Amino acid sequence: MENRLISGTTKICGVIGDPIAHTMSPVMHNAVFKEMGMDYVYVAFQVKKEGLGEAIQGMRGLNIRGLNVTIPHKVAIIPLLDRLDHLAELIGAVNTVVNDNGVLTGYNTDAEGFLRALLERGIEPRGKNVVILGAGGASRAISFILAERGSSLVILNRTLDKAKECASRIGEVFQKEAKALEFDSENLAKALTEADILVNTTSVGMYPDTGETPVSADLLRPGLIAVDIVYNPIKTRLLEETEAAGARTISGIDMFVWQGALAFEKWTGLKAPVKLMKEAAIKVLEK
Numbered sequence: 001m002e003n004r005l006i007s008g009t010t011k012i013c014g015v016i017g018d019p020i021a022h023t024m025s026p027v028m029h030n031a032v033f034k035e036m037g038m039d040y041v042y043v044a045f046q047v048k049k050e051g052l053g054e055a056i057q058g059m060r061g062l063n064i065r066g067l068n069v070t071i072p073h074k075v076a077i078i079p080l081l082d083r084l085d086h087l088a089e090l091i092g093a094v095n096t097v098v099n100d101n102g103v104l105t106g107y108n109t110d111a112e113g114f115l116r117a118l119l120e121r122g123i124e125p126r127g128k129n130v131v132i133l134g135a136g137g138a139s140r141a142i143s144f145i146l147a148e149r150g151s152s153l154v155i156l157n158r159t160l161d162k163a164k165e166c167a168s169r170i171g172e173v174f175q176k177e178a179k180a181l182e183f184d185s186e187n188l189a190k191a192l193t194e195a196d197i198l199v200n201t202t203s204v205g206m207y208p209d210t211g212e213t214p215v216s217a218d219l220l221r222p223g224l225i226a227v228d229i230v231y232n233p234i235k236t237r238l239l240e241e242t243e244a245a246g247a248r249t250i251s252g253i254d255m256f257v258w259q260g261a262l263a264f265e266k267w268t269g270l271k272a273p274v275k276l277m278k279e280a281a282i283k284v285l286e287k
């Protein structure tokens, strides 16, 4: 943070979660604030489950302008906010909070960030068959935005009930059938034969277990687009094997940068320098 003066007027943004030490968000946002000469700073706060209420009161009391929210608070924070963006309300999870003079509004930029990552590469998911692996928090955000956009979804999860719950909520909200299947090799092979896009939202393949992959290489083929939302490593084994099969890939770093960019825009009212944010995030990951 050299050459940057924190003064009496500096606005504060940050991220709350537990654990939080591994977060790349401070480096990404502070790089942008510095480059754009903005009087903002971004910090990480370790907030335990039982401390969430006090943390949110503290956001009001200290006039913290914006927060990102990560595990384990994305759902629990909702009743503590004053307003919810429509998409965040549908998804039932918040990853960004904006503080307007004590009025706290919750958004879900994970969902929109995922969509932007596809669209910036000219991939339009409307009308496409999408296979989603996993049914956790990130899967829910992604499934909802894809259903809203008009994709047909098959959700596979190790715990079938969670996939069913997500699919049935999509059915209620969008009057659109989403299939829920147990995540086993037979179901996966069948689902992938008709898929245009495969999205891994499980943590399989994430550092330090980088030798793992959720999909065996023989199921990958040209024509398929594979998106892995795991961003550490930037290129997971799944993405390496997809590329080797002659198919297109999108790394989780793109969604990560876009969710941050959209949060930045909500806090500052400025257009986010997405390229700069991506360079800053990649620099940390490559260290």
Ligand SMILES: NC(=O)c1ccc[n+]([C@@H]2O[C@H](COP(=O)([O-])OP(=O)(O)OC[C@H]3O[C@@H](n4cnc5c(N)ncnc54)[C@H](OP(=O)(O)O)[C@@H]3O)[C@@H](O)[C@H]2O)c1
Pocket: 071, 110, 133, 134, 135, 136, 137, 138, 139, 157, 158, 159, 162, 183, 201, 202, 203, 204, 206, 229, 230, 231, 252, 253, 255, 256, 257, 259
């Ligand atoms: N790129 C981005 O911006 C971004 C944003 C958010 C999250 N992420 C990444 O996405 C991943 C998931 O995050 P989350 O918040 O959705 O976590 P979560 O709510 O804990 O969900 C984890 C999901 O992974 C599945 N899973 C875990 N281990 C598995 C295994 N060995 N085999 C099969 N399935 C397994 C879980 O299945 P069960 O339900 O059966 O347990 C669940 O569906 C993490 O790696 C996270 O870093 C990336």
